[in-house]
Amino acid sequence: MSSNLKPALIPAPESYEQGEGIFHIQTTLRIGIPPSNSQRPGVAGLLADWLQRRTKNLRCEITDTEPDVQFQLESNDSPEAYRLEITPSGVLIAGSETGWVRGAAALTVLLGDEGWPVCKIQDAPRFRWRGMHLDVCRHFFPVRQVKRLIDLIALHRMNVFHWHLTDDQGWRLALDSIPQLAQISAWRDRDGERYGGYYTKEDVREILDYAEARKVLVVPEIEMPGHARAVLAAFPELSCAGGPFEVANTCGIFEDVYCAGKEKTFEFLEKVLAEVAQLFPGRFVHVGGDECPKTRWKECPDCQRRMKEQGLQNAEELQSWFITRAGKFLKALGKDIIGWDEILEGGIPPGAVVMSWRGVEGGVATAKMGHEAIMSPTGACYFDYKNSTEPEEPGNLGVIPLDAVYNYDPLTKDLDEDSKSKILGVQANIWTERIPTWKLLEYMILPRMCALSEVAWSQQEHKNWDCFQNRLEAHLIFIKQMGFTYRHPLRDHREFPL
Numbered sequence: 001m002s003s004n005l006k007p008a009l010i011p012a013p014e015s016y017e018q019g020e021g022i023f024h025i026q027t028t029l030r031i032g033i034p035p036s037n038s039q040r041p042g043v044a045g046l047l048a049d050w051l052q053r054r055t056k057n058l059r060c061e062i063t064d065t066e067p068d069v070q071f072q073l074e075s076n077d078s079p080e081a082y083r084l085e086i087t088p089s090g091v092l093i094a095g096s097e098t099g100w101v102r103g104a105a106a107l108t109v110l111l112g113d114e115g116w117p118v119c120k121i122q123d124a125p126r127f128r129w130r131g132m133h134l135d136v137c138r139h140f141f142p143v144r145q146v147k148r149l150i151d152l153i154a155l156h157r158m159n160v161f162h163w164h165l166t167d168d169q170g171w172r173l174a175l176d177s178i179p180q181l182a183q184i185s186a187w188r189d190r191d192g193e194r195y196g197g198y199y200t201k202e203d204v205r206e207i208l209d210y211a212e213a214r215k216v217l218v219v220p221e222i223e224m225p226g227h228a229r230a231v232l233a234a235f236p237e238l239s240c241a242g243g244p245f246e247v248a249n250t251c252g253i254f255e256d257v258y259c260a261g262k263e264k265t266f267e268f269l270e271k272v273l274a275e276v277a278q279l280f281p282g283r284f285v286h287v288g289g290d291e292c293p294k295t296r297w298k299e300c301p302d303c304q305r306r307m308k309e310q311g312l313q314n315a316e317e318l319q320s321w322f323i324t325r326a327g328k329f330l331k332a333l334g335k336d337i338i339g340w341d342e343i344l345e346g347g348i349p350p351g352a353v354v355m356s357w358r359g360v361e362g363g364v365a366t367a368k369m370g371h372e373a374i375m376s377p378t379g380a381c382y383f384d385y386k387n388s389t390e391p392e393e394p395g396n397l398g399v400i401p402l403d404a405v406y407n408y409d410p411l412t413k414d415l416d417e418d419s420k421s422k423i424l425g426v427q428a429n430i431w432t433e434r435i436p437t438w439k440l441l442e443y444m445i446l447p448r449m450c451a452l453s454e455v456a457w458s459q460q461e462h463k464n465w466d467c468f469q470n471r472l473e474a475h476l477i478f479i480k481q482m483g484f485t486y487r488h489p490l491r492d493h494r495e496f497p498l
Helices: 043-054 097-110 143-155 180-185 201-213 229-234 263-279 295-299 301-310 315-332 361-368 402-406 438-445 448-457 465-481
Strands: 015-024 028-032 059-063 069-073 082-087 090-095 115-123 129-135 160-164 187-190 193-196 217-224 284-288 336-340 353-356 373-375 396-399 423-428
Touching: 015 082, 028 043, 043 059, 043 069, 043 097, 043 465, 082 097, 090 097, 097 115, 097 143, 097 465, 129 143, 129 448, 143 160, 143 201, 143 438, 180 229, 201 217, 201 263, 217 263, 217 315, 263 284, 263 315, 284 315, 295 301, 295 315, 301 315, 315 336, 353 361, 361 373, 402 448, 402 465, 423 448, 438 448, 448 465
Parallel strands: 028 059, 028 069, 069 090, 129 160, 129 423, 160 217, 217 284, 284 336, 336 353, 353 373, 373 423
Antiparallel strands: 015 115, 082 090, 082 115, 187 193
């Protein structure tokens, strides 16, 4: 990819052919109805919404006669591939229904002050998994703000929203069969005030519909066996020690976790997982599995009895047994599990996908064992980390500058070709312990999310740091026009959004 690529298209496309001239937009843009019943008006309405958000004085009309923008069905090796042709008289977006959405996103980003540059683009993603994670437990965000992240995901041609719904500081999903989770586990004391919230099933369905229109997969995360303090506040009998407990109002790792020896623990979790599996239509349920202290298990007679019955040698094997049991239950419901890389300890559960966060070693080991893995290392993909070393810079723990994100390659050199095929892709995580507002959250992820989108979408040989920086200047104008907050990577940051 040449460093003088003119269009400010992020992520960079697979191939780009510049033409001569511009397709000038008049007062009204006529967008054609796609040739598919399931997309009437579907992607045409989505494109109209995106364009009108970017250009407030543009009027879009969805029509089936003489459109300026047409959609055409076209089969490709990748269901997300698209072909975009812009001529002085109109636009063609060709691909599958998912490809249309990716093409519509590219078209929205390409829009200039006068219209679109004449060009031809042939494009397809490098990785199948191009994700963004959101922790709504440490700080709760309403539906409208979750939708903003889903739009950012889709506009950057990413395709996964990982929704971290449960943790020590709050349970965020109302379930019909367990009302105490919304009544008790969703709330904590914060400076003498009741703080929290939860999503109703209607809220979840609204978000799922919004994501589906943008061809974004929603993956719920239900933490186990650790990070369970919010649940134990409502159900102390599911612990080893018996409580009482409160929903955590501080961050950290708590020793009280689900008891692995009591059957009532699994009765509870299976009731939860059954409702979650019914509510979320996607292939995956993330079960966490990270940062689970084994102190209570080593002291608990129920856990010790379980280990003896199952022939387990240590607490790590007990956790593997725990996650495997949850995985088998979900498999019977048609779901596959994902877990953080701690689920490798004690033996990886059959069929599990590993999300490697403590560096890349867990992902590499997983792929070499023939399991699928997603790369999400702290050194490149934790967007709650600071952007720079400036003392006033907001953020958590370490520093991840923009170039560290851009230069990351999920396919490490110690992976052979067979193992590389097991790397589904890459994901950024945003933990919200120190991010209490949505404006600050957007500041933390942008433009690092722009860099990650190119890591996830563009072929390695098409990446060029100088080219990216040149395109980013214009892309940030697009970000601003769409109404998002961002951190400019080349300016001094003395004031930060709160």
